[in-house]
Amino acid sequence: MNKSKLVSMWLLLLGMVLSFGASAQGGKASPADSVSGQAGDATITVNYSSPSVKGRNIWGGLVPYGQVWRAGANEATTVTVDKDVLVEGERLPAGTYSFYTLPGEDEWIVIFNKTAKQWGTQYDEKQDALRVKVTPRKAPAMNERLKYDVTDEGLLLSWENLEVPVKIEAVE
Incomplete structure (x- = not known):
């Protein structure tokens, strides 16, 4: 095989590899996202x-x-949370927690679990740092993708x- 053909084949192969890598990253079914904001003087960051x-x-179907539920994918x-906070009036120490929910039609339980680095389906109730009850509500608009917002009121899953909504406020 001559040098010209070898270079052409190498460039073709390189292009295919780069193309595959780019499409694999861009086409992720559940892309990673994050949001950060303030509740008083406490910073809240969500990675999901x-x-x-x-x-x-979704509700009562895909998410029974x-x-x-791992509250994401x-x-x-x-x-x-970078400071101690009150979540629905209950104290949660500063730290990083995995976030799970127990959805219901009229009431949800949100769960802050001490094991932050884990696959979403490896939940262990014995590691719960805090469980609180919250009330879901109808969204003003349809959200195709799961998203989190940090608002003046705390955390909002949509x-x-x-x-x-999950009320979070800084400990005074």
Whole structure:
């Protein structure tokens, strides 16, 4: 084989490898995302993977009622607070926690778990740092992708036609 053909084949192979790598990264079904904001003087940061609705029935379907859900996709969603905070009036020490929920039709339990670095389905209730009850509400608009926001009120999970507010305030 002559040098010209060898170089052409090498460039073709390199292009295919680079093309495959770019499409594999860009086409992730549940891309990683993060959000950070303030609740008083406490900084709250959420790291999560964001699945899409894709025409599916989410609440009571893909995410069953009465079963612990990883509140995202892939690795466990994490919530970091840089100062002690009150979550729905209950004290949560500064730190990084995995974030799970126990969805219900009228009431949810949100869970801050001490094991932050874990695959989302490896939940161990014995590692819970805090569980609080919250009330979901209808979202003002449909959200195709799961998203989190940090607001003046605390944390807001939004997906499909539902919002789940979690009141978080800095400890005075």
